[in-house]
Amino acid sequence: MTLRVYDTRSRDKRAFSTLENGRVRMYVCGITPYTPSHLGHARCYLAFDVVHRWLEASGYDVDYVQNFTDIDDKILDISEAEGVDFSEVANRNIADYYEAMDAMNVLRADSYPRVTETIPEIIDMVSTLIDKGHAYIGDDGVYFEIDTAPEKYGQLTGQTLEMVRAGAGGRVEDTGSGKRDHRDFALWKLAKPAEPSWDSPWGAGRPGWHIECSAMSLKHFGEQFDVHGGGHDLRFPHHEAEIFQSECCTGREPVVGYWMHNGFVNVDGEKMSKSLGNFWTVSDAFELHHPLALRYALLSVPYRNPIDLTPEFLADADSHYERLVSVYGASLGADGESGADLAGASECFAAAMDDDFNTRAAIIEVQGVVASGAGADVAAWLESHAGDALGLLPSRDEVMSSLAEADSAKSEVAGKVESLLAEREAAREGSDWARADQIRDELAAMGVVVEDGPDGPVWHLG
RNA sequence: GCACGGGUGGCAGAGCAGCUAUGCAAUGGACUGCAGAUCCAUGGACCCGGGUGCAAAUCCCGGCCCGUGCUCCA
Incomplete structure (x- = not known):
């Protein structure tokens, strides 16, 4: 069985x-921390967390780098509005990001470089691009000149130079900047008065948006690396700009082996985004859903497809998640085997993940095992598949202690419940349904759910 | 407009040439005082029009519709 990965550049699973044998160098574009993270961000980092996990499960040593764009126009807008330093805005949203990701079992990357800590490398790269004739100094900054490498255009989006020149409703003429051509893009932006800035050979300023990723990947991985991930919206111009910068700087191509792009989270059929204002922050969502139930929902669709978030969709995921955890909990204490075909499920699970990380198909296998019921064999299977590979399981300790908690809560009321139940059974014996139902209502008011079965009533705390 | 992706049962959502997807909902049954839970069973789909195959939801061509990108964006 071989792993196949969809590459945006070749538009095919390969x-x-x-x-390097056995090693994966993976870079994923991180957030610009100017607001708390929303579910669109969550989906992206969840998707690449699964990639990370599965590559490791497949025996690769993964070196995972994810950046923070901790200086940018929007961060500056907010820092100005609040009268605080830009780093305060960035740091607080980075903390929010970590908290959200930790809650959703996202494993940490190996490195989280920040733009503000990569300035020397960025300046080196821009200098090289100028020296090699790929960049020029304009009135307000340094720009990459697209016409110096036209053959690199459109590798991820299929667009041609002419299309972009002609496109976008005539915004072509006025670039409003020192660009020679509107398709050129900024490598270094000279600072406006009172803006934070770093010294450079071209004057005080800060990096353009695209150059950081090229500089960081070069710094951490060298001239070429294996996987570059990010949201679908980053294909153009961001990732195409990276191809220009990296390959023109080093002369090596291709800079990236596999370009991976995740699909969007939609609301009512439209992309969730900060600019549309239709977003839920991750912590908003946590108010209504367990973080891992949310993870379940967001992994229920293969990473490249859009997800339309509806209350029904999330409710489905909630109930699947609860069922998963309850079967896992029951399996931890189980003596017998479930009788499920775990070997078959493992095989299907691996085949699904090997097919471009098809988490949907993999989750179906998990659901099949969950449906087969609890068993000692099931606990281990769930830990390695639902847990290690998909990250959907709380830790064993957590599940055990919540079971213990539930047990002790149950034993606290057990005496009273048992006596009420005995009374109810007596009423039922005598066909006194009104009294029986009244007792059931009383128990319900205590949070106790009674279910009559063939062997008499069983109860649990709702 | 151009580029990229998509249109599958009541809903969500896989499959991407031959084999029940799955879940929820629905229907029938078992169990049941009722309720709930559980179990068994059942029905139900591939946007439209052509084409290529022994065989097409799956490949090709042409439509129509939707989303995203072309501007900050995961």
């Missing part, structure tokens, strides 16, 4: 191979 057998996965890496530059």
Whole structure:
């Protein structure tokens, strides 16, 4: 069984191979921390967390780098509005990000470089691009000149230079900047008065948006690496700009082996985004859903497809998640085997994940095992599949202690419940349904759910 | 407009040439005082029009519709 990965550049699933045997260098574009993270961000980092986990499960040593764009126009807008330093805005939203990701079992990347800590490398790269004739100094900054490498255009989006020149409703003429051509893009922006800035050979300023990723990947991985991930919206111009910068700087191509782009989270059919204002922050969502139930929902669709978030969709995920955890909890204490075909399920699970990380198909296998009921064999299977590979399981300790908690809560009321139940059974014996139902209502008011079965009533705390 | 992706049962959502997807809902049954839970069973789909195959939801061509990108964006 071989892993196949969809590469945006070749527009095809290809057998996965890496530059160095057994090692994967993976870079994923991180957030610009100017607001708390929303579910669209969550989906992206959840998707690449699964990639990370599955590559490791497949025996690769993964070096995972994810950046923070901790200086940018929007961060500056907010810092100005609040009268605080830009780093305060960035740091608080980075903290929010970590908290949200930790809650959703997202494993940490190996490195989280920040733009503000990569300035020397960025300046080096821009200098090289100028020296090699790929960049020029304009009135307000340094720009990459697209016409110096036209053959690199459109690798991720299929667009041609002419299309973009002609496109976008005539915004072509006025670039409003020192660009020679509107398709050129900024490598270094000279600072406006009172803006934070760093010294450079071209004057005080800060990096353009695209250059950081090229500089960071070069710094951490060298001239080429295996996987570059990010949201679908980053394909153009951001990722195409990276191709220009990196390959023109080093002369090596392709800079990236596999370009991976996750689909969007939609609300009512439209992309969830900060600019549309239709977003839920991750912590808003946590108010209504367990973080891992949310993870379940967001992994229920293959990463490249859009997800339309509806209350029904999330409710479905909630109940699947609860069922998963309850079967896992029951399996931890189970003696017998479930009788499920775990070997078959493992095989299907691996085949699903090997097919471009098809978490949907993999989750179906998990659901099949969950449906087969609790068993000692099931606990281990769920830990390695639903847990290690998909990250959907709380830790064993957490599940055990919540079971213990539930047990002790149950034993606290057990005496009273048992005596009420005995009374109810007596009423039922005598066909006194009104009294029986009244007792059931009383128990319900205590939070006790009674279910009559063939062997008499069973009860649990709702 | 151009580029990229998509249109599957009541809903969500896989599959991407031959084999029940799955879940929820629905229907029938078992159990049941009722309720709930559980179990068993059942029905139900591939946007439209052509084409290529022994065989097409799946490939090709042409429509129509939707989303995203072309501007900050995961």
